[in-house]
Amino acid sequence: MVYSGAVRNWLWVTIGLSAVLLVAGAAYLDAPGLLEGPASWWRVGVSFTGHAMLLLAWWQLGPRWHRPLATAALWSLPMLVALPLHSRDAYAYAATGWQVARRINPYENALGEAGQAGLLVGTHWHTTTSVYPSLQLDLFGLVSRLTDGDVLATPMAMRAQSVLALVILSWVLPRLARRFGVDEQLALWAGVLNPVILVQWIGGAHNDALMVALGVAAFLAVTDLGWRGWRGLVVAGLLLGTAMGIKQSAALYGLGVVAVAWSLRRGRGPSWWRLALVAAVPGAVTVLTFLATSFTWGLGWRNPTAGNPIGATSNSPLSWVASFFRYHEVFPEGVSDRGINLVSTLLIGAAVIWLWVRWGPKGRTTADRPWLFTLAVLVAFMVFAPALQPWYLTWLLPLYVFCPRTVVADRVWLIMVAAFALLPALQDTLPPYVAMPIVAVPLWWVWRWMEMGPAADSGEDQGLIRRPGALR
Incomplete structure (x- = not known):
């Protein structure tokens, strides 16, 4: 049977909607007590299949x-009423909200002490205090007040923040x-x-969503050249400061915002x-x-009792090193964590300096590449950070299309999207350093298939703008 386009x-x-229903349904059926535990083997299989279908x-x-927007809304609907997917962060948010609603300082009291809500907090964070800024609290x-603290x-x-983030992003990106x-x-x-965005923002309810949406809006703001070019800079600062009030990682967008702003304001007489x-x-x-x-x-999130990202093994190579040190008791835990954090800071600092020299904004040259610099800074942070979670990829996904793109770059981007779309299902029960090689095997075959597609032979550099079906 031949179908029209x-x-x-x-x-x-419809297939995508069915996939979301499959993943959400499996999460409900495999969570009889809500307390933390590894997923059943059948849920991993069902979820992995659902994510692959989506x-x-x-x-x-x-x-x-x-x-695209109507489809995003349709695919999001089942996840709005699903249990939090692939992460217990939403339960930690609820515990923090329970504390704030009762004027209990989340920077001084452990999440696990937040009444019934505290019982559902992930084991790694049960005895730690909040890591988020005051606005987010x-x-x-x-x-929590609107829901009367219901567990x-x-x-x-x-997820209300994530819905707002998608609305903001849907307005900002076309402009x-x-x-x-x-x-x-x-x-x-x-x-x-x-x-990846829909599952992690709506399904996982991660607060990265609003941070990213406000950060991307800051890039749009700097394109405003009113008040002799300064108005857009002020609005961008307001947006970035608010984004940092949601999650401190928004500061990373600052370098990119300056780079894009400078590319639009350099004029004929650039100067330092x-x-x-x-x-x-x-x-x-x-x-x-x-x-x-x-x-x-205040700034109580800087307390030593705050949740340490190194405390849980993630997709970051440095977190694997930290886990090895903990398991084998190579160093006392505090010494090990401080050492890993120091190494991470030095690597990120060195990478940012190198990227600035190569592509960043400069006073006396027009050879900078602001969007590539923006994306590269985010990637460097993710690679060298002491923690990397699948939802961190959403920090850069909306910005990729603004970079100079090639067919090879598009393939790398698509493989990364596929990897971070499939990993969460496996990581419900497997450690990241096991799940990642498992996902890498089929994606290697996908890479080979993409290399042999018509786009690879044509020499055309159309990238993602070509309809994906043309590669079949």
Whole structure:
């Protein structure tokens, strides 16, 4: 039977919706007591299959699909009422919200002490205090008050931030794409409909969502050249400071925002002092905004009792080293963690300096590549950070399409999307250093298949703008 293009596309939309229902249903059936424990073997198989179906549906729809936002909303609906997927972070948010709603300082009291809500916090964070900034604590508290601290409703309601983030991103990305000559449908397909974003933001309810949406909005803000070029810098600083109030990692966007801002304001007479001003204005506004949003609870997230990202093994190579040290008791735990953090800081600092020299903004040259610099800084942080989780990839997914792209770069990006879409299902029961090689095997075959596709032989550098079906 031959299907028309429209029927075929809606068939893939239906397959994607079925995949989400499969994953959400499996999470409900395999969580009779809600307390933390590894997933049953059958849930891993069902979830992995569901994620593969969702990934394939997204790929087959492709960047020319004219209903990306409606599809994203449809695929998100089952996840809005599902138990938190592939992470217990939403339960930690609920515990923090329970504390805030009762004026208990989350920076001084362990998450596990938050009444019934504290019972559901992941074991790695049960005895630690909150790591999030004051503004985020206030939002957690607001949600908890609205749900009366219910142990099921509160974690699910934490998805309100993710829904808001998707709305913001859906508004920002097409406008940012128009400013830089990028296909709007491609930007929405890659940065909103993306299965990693939907599963991690809606299904996982991670607060990275609002941080990323505000961070991407800052890039749009700096394209505003009003008030002789300074208005956009001020608004970008306000957005970045607010994003940092959600999660401190938003500071990473600052380097990219300055790079993009400078590329638009360099003019005919670039100079170091003008570059310094372009960096100082949004930087100062960001810091002041962040401090203003920290008024309620202060900067207590810097306490030594706060959850240490090294405490749980993640996809970061440095976290594997830390786990090895802990398991074999090579060093006392405090010494080991401080050492890993120091190594991480030095590696990230060295990488950022090298990337700035190579592609970053400079006062007397036009050879900088601001979007590539932005993405490279984010990647360097992820590679060398002491912790890397699948949802961290969402920090850069909406920005990739603005970089200079090649067929090879697009393939690498697609393989990374596929890997981080499939890993969470396996990591429900397997450690990351086991799950990652398992996922790498089929993706290596996918890479080979992509190399042998028509796009590889044609010499055309169309990348993702080509309809994915053309590679079949």
